[in-house]
Amino acid sequence: MRLRSRSQLLCLAGVAATLAIVSGASAAATPAGAIDSGTCSTWPPLVQPFLPWADQNPYFLLQDSSFEAAVSGWTLTGGATVVAGNEPFFVTSRTDTHSLALPTTASSVTTPTVCVTSDSPSFRFFLRNNGNLGYTDGQLAVYLNFTGASGKPQQVKIAALKGSKTNWALTPSISFIQYISTPLKSGAAQISFTIRPNDNHGNWQLDDFYVDPFKGR
Numbered sequence: 147m148r149l150r151s152r153s154q155l156l157c158l159a160g161v162a163a164t165l166a167i168v169s170g171a172s173a174a175a176t177p178a179g180a181i182d183s184g185t186c187s188t189w190p191p192l193v194q195p196f197l198p199w200a201d202q203n204p205y206f207l208l209q210d211s212s213f214e215a216a217v218s219g220w221t222l223t224g225g226a227t228v229v230a231g232n233e234p235f236f237v238t239s240r241t242d243t244h245s246l247a248l249p250t251t252a253s254s255v256t257t258p259t260v261c262v263t264s265d266s267p268s269f270r271f272f273l274r275n276n277g278n279l280g281y282t283d284g285q286l287a288v289y290l291n292f293t294g295a296s297g298k299p300q301q302v303k304i305a306a307l308k309g310s311k312t313n314w315a316l317t318p319s320i321s322f323i324q325y326i327s328t329p330l331k332s333g334a335a336q337i338s339f340t341i342r343p344n345d346n347h348g349n350w351q352l353d354d355f356y357v358d359p360f361k362g363r
C-alpha cells in the first residue's frame with residue numbers, strides 16, 4: 147500500500163527510529179528533520195514533490211540536486227556545469243533559479259553516493275533537451291554505479307531518456323533495485339548515478355533528483 151498522507155510518513159518514521167534505537171544506533175547522529183532509514187544511517191526529510199503528476203509516493207532530494215548551491219560530492223566533466231534556469235514547476239522551492247547543463251556528447255555528471263536499501267527502488271528528475279545540430283531527438287543515458295559481488299566497482303546502464311522537444315519534463319520512475327540484489331544482501335548498498343548524452347542530438351538541462359525510499363507502500 148502506498149503512503150497517502152504526511153501523518154502516515156511520520157508514523158513510519160517513528161517506527162524506523164524506534165528500531166534504530168533498539169539496534170544501538172545513536173539518536174544524536176540523526177540530524178533534525180532527517181528520516182532514519184533503518185540500515186542506512188539517515189535519509190533527508192521525505193516530501194511528495196510529484197503530486198501534480200499523480201505520483202503520491204514520498205521521496206527525498208538527492209544531495210545538492212537542486213543545483214542552487216555548491217554541488218558537493220558531484221563529479222562534473224566535459225563541460226557539465228551549473229547554469230541559470232530552473233525547472234518551471236519549482237517542486238523543491240519557488241525561489242530556485244539554477245539547474246545542471248550537459249551541453250555536449252562529452253559532458254557527464256556523476257551524483258554523490260547515496261545509501262539505499264531493498265526498499266529504495268527508483269528515482270525521478272526533471273530534464274529538458276534544448277537541441278543540437280537542429281535535432282531534439284537525442285537520448286540521455288543513465289548509469290548505475292555500485293560495488294559488485296567481487297568487490298569491484300560496476301556500472302550498468304539503466305535507462306535511455308528522451309526529452310520533450312524543448313520543454314521541461316519529469317522523467318518516468320527509473321528503477322534500479324533489480325541490479326543490486328547481491329549488494330543489498332548485506333542490508334544496504336552505496337550507489338551513485340552517472341548521466342551523459344547518448345548522442346550529439348542533445349543539449350541537456352537536469353534538475354531536482356528525487357529518490358523513492360519506500361518500495362511498493
Ligand SMILES: [Ca+2]
Pocket residue numbers: 211212213214232233242243244245353354
Ligand atoms: Ca534548481
